[in-house]
Amino acid sequence: MTGHQGRSPRTDRADGVEDVTLLILEWLGEQGVNAMIRVDAERAADNAPAWTFAANGGPLEHGMRADGRTVEQCMSIALSQLRKAGLSVPF
Template sequence: MSRMDIEKLMLELAETGASALVKCDGERLQQGGDAWTFVVTGGPLKEEGPVRRDDISLESSLENGLLALRDRGPQWHWLDKYLLGEE
């Protein structure tokens, strides 16, 4: 996965009615844990629940979160452009 335009991604997620959050947790970082969190919730995810991925890097949390979101159905296949670096 190439570097993605995170601002564009977050705006496109919000346009679906969902809320998106990227976080770097200082406590988890100090403990050597997965400091990065990517969460998408609400909107079209209300029934199935949120997607959350914690990982050691921003890129990993985004990639794994987008893959999980994409697996929720064809309405999320537009995320391929971010996963394939075509955005």
């Protein structure tokens, strides 16, 4: 990587789902669920939802996918789908 790239830490914001995304992924792995989150630069350039969450396996009967314009939107949708599928995500 080439360094800072204009990003700054968000220490003054209220904690949101984006702050616990890695903890959610780790917890899902402990439950036997394969999960990932990714950003697609081409979709972002086209002003399309660039963030994707995908999960399958473990207690999930079917694979699932959630897309959003921000990581917060994507993970909020994903958490809702996971809870509807019967996973009580503790975050």
